[in-house]
Amino acid sequence: MRISLRGQPVPEDTDPRIIDGKAIANALLADLAREVAALIETGQPVPGLAVVLVGDDPASQVYVRSKARQTVAVGMRSFEHRLPATVTEDALLTVIDRLNADPAVDGILVQLPLPRPLDAARILDRIDPAKDVDGFHVVNAGRLSAGLDAPVPCTPLGCLLLLRQAVGALSGLHAVIVGRSNIVGKPLAQVLLRENCTVTIAHSRTRDLAALCRQADILVAAVGQAGLIRGDWVKPGATVIDVGINRIPTADGRTRLVGDVAFDEALAVADRITPVPGGVGPMTIACLLRNTLAAAAARRGAAHGL
Ligand SMILES: NC(=O)C1=CN([C@@H]2O[C@H](COP(=O)(O)OP(=O)(O)OC[C@H]3O[C@@H](n4cnc5c(N)ncnc54)[C@H](OP(=O)(O)O)[C@@H]3O)[C@@H](O)[C@H]2O)C=CC1
């Protein structure tokens, strides 16, 4: 057993190459709780986050519950709106209009994916951009890509904060992002460009993905395919950020969560790597609450220290 400087035994599974997203998220949540308390102490109303869940997708229900619990834990108000999968687009838009007009609501999140045939783009674009804590509104996405002030979508922001801790200065590094969705790949590319990385975005039509990945100083996987990225796709010394969340069956008939990266293989080659679970996932929720506090402070015209 290893012994730390303070004389405490170090658990066998703390490998300094594994980026502890859970611990970094908890530190961010503790900062947020202090900031929320300070805001309330100045006599300002308690910040509030509304989450809209349509349908009964079990994974979405787990996330929404976890978001509500953590919202309350940092001292904010949580409003949950559950609607049946059969809700009409007009009825859903009416709910958004009500939340836009509600002074107790600082942030609005519509959980994705939405059941068919609801048009996600039309619904997201109805959210008041000032309350768009996901940063998915077309105006906010446009502002981010134009280099203007905008809320950074939660998962890309979480990746950035992990990279700053793990790598430090990012300028000049080659980042390869596998995945080009509007919620992860594209906004993360904007964020890393802003950090002066050289950014390559890969997707399902990319030729010789393995050779491309091997050029990456920072390799981000946001695909949704368990173990797609193999150890020999990773450049020695690279930092690997695994955004993927895949539930795979185990031998005993249960399921377990894995990322898009073959973790043990990549750990043997990479300098630093995020695990799944306990990597990007917890950061996503902490960043959602950070964006909510920022929206609340902006709506109140108050400065905040984050
Ligand atoms: N940890 C977290 O907080 C979050 C995790 N996730 C997880 O991240 C993953 C990605 O999510 P999301 O961005 O919404 O997914 P999407 O399904 O919207 O996008 C997946 C992307 O991966 C690309 N792709 C698919 N197959 C391959 C392949 N074989 N080779 C290269 N590229 C491929 C697709 O390419 P093309 O565009 O050509 O189809 C697409 O651009 C999922 O596992 C999701 O659960 C998502 C959000 C938050």
Ligand SMILES: Nc1nc(=O)c2c([nH]1)NC[C@@H]1CN(c3ccc(C(=O)N[C@@H](CCC(=O)O)C(=O)O)cc3)C=[N+]21
């Ligand atoms: N409007 C919207 N905004 C989102 O940000 C959004 C969304 N819709 N739809 C779904 C995806 C996915 N997502 C995750 C959040 C937390 C974890 C998370 O906390 N994961 C834990 C494990 C949780 C578990 O055990 O299932 C971890 O990785 O350690 C994962 C994934 C946010 N998303």
